[in-house]
Amino acid sequence: MALELLGKPVIAALKEDLIGRTEALKAAGVVPTLAIVRVGEREDDLSYERTALKRAEGLGIEVRRFVLAEDAGQDALMDVIAQVDDDAGIHGCLMFRPLPRAYDEESACEALDPAKDIDGIGRAALARVFTGRGEGFAPCTAAACLEMLDAYGIDVAGKRVAVVGRSLVIGRPVAMMLLERNATVTVCHSRTQNLEETIREADVVVLATGRAKAYGAPCFREGQVVLDVGINVDAEGALCGDADYEAAAAAVGETGAITPVPRGIGGVTTSVLMKHVVESAEKTVF
Amino acid sequence: MALELLGKPVIAALKEDLIGRTEALKAAGVVPTLAIVRVGEREDDLSYERTALKRAEGLGIEVRRFVLAEDAGQDALMDVIAQVDDDAGIHGCLMFRPLPRAYDEESACEALDPAKDIDGIGRAALARVFTGRGEGFAPCTAAACLEMLDAYGIDVAGKRVAVVGRSLVIGRPVAMMLLERNATVTVCHSRTQNLEETIREADVVVLATGRAKAYGAPCFREGQVVLDVGINVDAEGALCGDADYEAAAAAVGETGAITPVPRGIGGVTTSVLMKHVVESAEKTVF
CATH class of the missing domain: 3.40.50.720 (NAD(P)-binding Rossmann-like Domain)
Structure with missing residues (x-):
């Protein structure tokens, strides 16, 4: 049978690297912090959220959740994104997608500060992936x-x-x-x-x-x-x-x-998310 | 033998379309205007420039040339781009590339106003091509x-x-x-x-x-x-x-x-350039 390419050793190696970097950040007075923006209670999102919370805890990364009702509306969502953008204590943001149908997802993606766009949802990050120019995190x-x-x-x-x-x-x-x-x-x-x-x-x-x-x-x-x-x-x-x-x-x-x-x-994706949070936090310090 | 895919009929069809649109722009008081930025005297660039001047003339598009000596330097080039950006009478800009080796081409590309980037050299235009989101002209x-x-x-x-x-x-x-x-x-x-x-x-x-x-x-x-x-x-x-x-x-x-x-x-590329100038001018009017 085929070789199984397992996430576990990849996640373990990333963890070892990230724990040290998180400690160095804390020594410099910065707690790497992830914002999670969730609209509604989709099971996929809740499952990813649970994994992310656990993974973050194991690495010493703080998570702040911004949860909106499914029918909260675009304005409420944009307010939350503005809050994330304005908060210097937040280094990266994961917004669960797809958003419920009534939302303008593109506007929400573009509203996020490119420096905090650790999942590559906005055009600036995607332009970096396409052109190799500029700054930004890949999805x-x-x-x-x-x-x-x-x-x-x-x-x-x-x-x-x-x-x-x-x-x-x-x-x-x-x-x-x-x-x-x-x-x-x-x-x-x-x-x-x-x-x-x-x-x-x-x-x-x-x-x-x-x-x-x-x-x-x-x-x-x-x-x-x-x-x-x-x-x-x-x-x-x-x-x-x-x-x-x-x-x-x-x-x-x-x-x-x-x-x-x-x-x-799947599990490696969560670790990459944490890596991006740490990288983003490092940019604010070092 | 194979069917020859010739530029000529494509250029003719584009010309017919663009002449009418150029006239409509002029009736609205706007002369569609292309800026050409050239550094040095590379034969490729001069050849493209001659073709562009002739094509523009046939369509009633005005061309303004900004020519720099090969050793003019980055600052002089950036000044020219700023001048193009600031001039409301210019609707699009063609900058010949590659620039001579001493120049920082990426910075020059990014300095151009995305609205005038009719050859898709900046990240905003390229992001549009990659993501389908936002505005911008394709190369x-x-x-x-x-x-x-x-x-x-x-x-x-x-x-x-x-x-x-x-x-x-x-x-x-x-x-x-x-x-x-x-x-x-x-x-x-x-x-x-x-x-x-x-x-x-x-x-x-x-x-x-x-x-x-x-x-x-x-x-x-x-x-x-x-x-x-x-x-x-x-x-x-x-x-x-x-x-x-x-x-x-x-x-x-x-x-x-x-x-x-x-x-x-090759010839179709020049016509597409003119089409982009006209489209850009139309955005300022209609």
Whole structure:
């Protein structure tokens, strides 16, 4: 069977690094602080929030929650973002998305101070990912894919990478970050013809469509590296990725590797979020 | 032989549209005006400048040239850009690049008012291309590729497109614009393994590396559409593209199509530049 690319060792290594940096910040009088902005009570958001709170606690990072009722309205949300922007004690902000349908998500993303945009939701951060110019943090899930590759010593230079999905949260940014690492990147999506064939030709596959178990044996071949970014719930109510894990792991075989869901990319994303908070705090001090 | 995708009819159609719009602007008291900023006397720049002056004249667009000596220095250049930014009578600015080595090109690009950045050189414009959010003009050469496809009724949705080259002037922006049109886009570059095979698999190929006649028969197959963005000088001193034209045209055959160099994309780029000047002027009036 394929090598399992687990989040655990990556998270442990990040933790070791971040604990020291958090202590140094506290010695300098700064407690690295994350703001979480949540609108409504979506189960996905609550689950991510619980993980983030626990992870932050383990690292000595403070979390301040700003919770709005689902029908609080755009003005209330914009007020909260202004409060986050104005508070020098907050170093980074995680706003759960998608926002409920009635909200103007783009305006909310653009209102956040780019210096606190640790999840790369605004144009300034995304411009940095696209152009390599300026300042800004990459979206955490995209950055988590690269942390995973780095931790397992997987070099993408010159290799074919298929990114399936083209969202601004993960598909497009991770494509640009892999291109920056000299991969030959193909961005696939719902309109792609011969999708299975295109995925199968790649050396490295990033699945980021949020379609439970949608990618099975015909998409994979011996020796591929599969990063499964999807976090979905299957028919039995269990967490699962975009890949049909058993089929994919069998297809990529002993020379291949695949991230499971859960225990794969998801947990690394939370650690990257904390890393970005610490980096942002460091910029205010050192 | 392959269908020749010529710039001429595309330029003529753009001209017909723009003349009417220029007249409407003048009737409203505004003369659409392009600033050209040139540092030094590079032959490429002078050639583009001559074409732009002629094209502008034919459309009733005014051009103001700001010419600096090659050794004028960054401060002098920044002063010129500030002058362009401050002048309400200027609607768009073309700054020739690359700047001589001693200059900080990124700072110069970012100093230009995004509203006048009609060639998409600053981060705001590039962020628009990447995210689809906000305002801004795409780099003219990238936009010219789409004008050419549109003029010849070539739909890229669902098709495989190989973009060879990953510059911010053309490769990355055109890749994002084709993705927006639902193409399955692969970005290739100097580090791509099996480059010829990757190009040959695509339905549409955009060559944008600036390597004279570098792509020959092994890169192409029957039925492909080839957009050759390169403008190079061959060993005999004649203009040529990135493709070995004769070999490529023969390989793509009667069901294929290819842009020649010259007489292809280059001239359309100049017309797109004028279109952006007019659009920018219209925003100040209507």
